Amino acid sequence: MILPRDKSFSANQLAEVESILADYGCSLTVIAGTTRTIYAISGDERDEEMVGRIEGLEYVERFDRIQAPYRLMHHASDLSSHRVRIGGEILGHGFHVIAGQCTIDPRNPQFFLETAHAVKEAGAVAIRGGVWKPRTSPNAYQGDDKALEILIRARAETGLPVSTEVMEDRHLQVVMDAGVDIIQIGTRNALNYGLLKQVGRGTAGSKMVVLLKRGMHMGPVDEFICAAEYIVAGGNPNVVLCPRGTKPELDGYRNFPDESITPLLKGRTWAPVVVDPSHAVGKASLVPFASLAAAAYGADGLNVETHVCGSKGIGDDPKQSITPAVLAQLIRDAKEIHARTLGYRIPMTKA
Numbered sequence: 001m002i003l004p005r006d007k008s009f010s011a012n013q014l015a016e017v018e019s020i021l022a023d024y025g026c027s028l029t030v031i032a033g034t035t036r037t038i039y040a041i042s043g044d045e046r047d048e049e050m051v052g053r054i055e056g057l058e059y060v061e062r063f064d065r066i067q068a069p070y071r072l073m074h075h076a077s078d079l080s081s082h083r084v085r086i087g088g089e090i091l092g093h094g095f096h097v098i099a100g101q102c103t104i105d106p107r108n109p110q111f112f113l114e115t116a117h118a119v120k121e122a123g124a125v126a127i128r129g130g131v132w133k134p135r136t137s138p139n140a141y142q143g144d145d146k147a148l149e150i151l152i153r154a155r156a157e158t159g160l161p162v163s164t165e166v167m168e169d170r171h172l173q174v175v176m177d178a179g180v181d182i183i184q185i186g187t188r189n190a191l192n193y194g195l196l197k198q199v200g201r202g203t204a205g206s207k208m209v210v211l212l213k214r215g216m217h218m219g220p221v222d223e224f225i226c227a228a229e230y231i232v233a234g235g236n237p238n239v240v241l242c243p244r245g246t247k248p249e250l251d252g253y254r255n256f257p258d259e260s261i262t263p264l265l266k267g268r269t270w271a272p273v274v275v276d277p278s279h280a281v282g283k284a285s286l287v288p289f290a291s292l293a294a295a296a297y298g299a300d301g302l303n304v305e306t307h308v309c310g311s312k313g314i315g316d317d318p319k320q321s322i323t324p325a326v327l328a329q330l331i332r333d334a335k336e337i338h339a340r341t342l343g344y345r346i347p348m349t350k351a
């Protein structure tokens with residue numbers, strides 16, 4: 001990773017750096033952070049001669065060699081001052097909630113629109129709604145392009161940013177064109193490195209936020225962080241880490257709730273952590289407990305399935321969506337708990 005002395009390199013400086021790197025078989029990706037642009041190197045960046053030539057340029061501040069398997073995501077990388085924004089809100093400053101239906105039912109658009117207004121009223125800062133759904137059974141409802149129009153209508157009516165999952169390149173193009181604000185990469189695709197690269201490259205330089213769910217079969221915390229590194233290395237630093245429970249499940253829950261990895265993630269990276277309690281526990285009655293636990297573990301927010309009439313919903317909504325009234329209470333309580341965690345310090349891991 002190369003850090004410029006100024007906010008970014010000029011075109012001539014960039015060309016000079018690239019030509020030196022090319023001598024050693026390396027190339028650059030430009031990543032525009034909030035405060036400064038950094039330059040990620042692809043290829044073997046250990047050649048001392050190459051490092052020396054780059055460090056010798058007067059307009060280069062530093063050549064960073066972080067030893068962790070991820071570099072851009074590391075809390076000590078120059079992206080550590082980067083802040084991810086959802087609409088006018090800065091994640092990490094306060095406690096932010098994304099809420100809405102698991103699945104938008106194109107036959108019942110009024111439910112989604114009512115849910116969108118209700119979650120706004122409850123204090124959510126963004127609205128979620130699944131247009132395309134990754135379903136375990138190929139015979140279950142798979143989603144519908146028509147649902148995207150409903151999502152965009154909810155955005156226009158409420159003025160809030162909207163979030164939906166993409167599973168393939170075509171979805172990515174469609175949501176970019178439609179003006180979706182947050183892309184969700186679901187648990188099943190968290191290890192789909194081809195898609196992660198595509199999403200990083202396809203959203204590079206845009207304001208698009210990518211909310212990456214933790215893979216349900218992921219093990220070490222670093223595996224999750226490395227998956228996010230693919231997106232950042234593609235050129236988009238606006239990533240959010242979203243623990244959502246893993247397999248095998250804890251008997252009685254849908255998954256094994258993993259909000260407890262929040263402080264581990266925050267000790268290793270600068271990225272905000274927004275926990276999904278809904279898929280972790282899988283039952284509406286248990287969602288408030290997991291939500292408050294996530295706040296107690298220092299999460300920056302939640303991604304919660306909410307529905308005005310869950311029993312008439314589709315996908316996960318009949319089982320695990322909470323009502324807007326429960327959401328409103330939960331947001332109030334979680335904010336209070338989150339505020340109390342601020343007095344505790346999370347130890348940072350070494351570079």
Ligand code: PEP
Nearest residue numbers: 102186187188213244279
């Ligand atoms: C969802 O958010 O509705 C969803 C499918 O999430 P996950 O990928 O975590 O199962």
Ligand code: MN
Nearest residue numbers: 102305315316
């Ligand atoms: Mn769901």
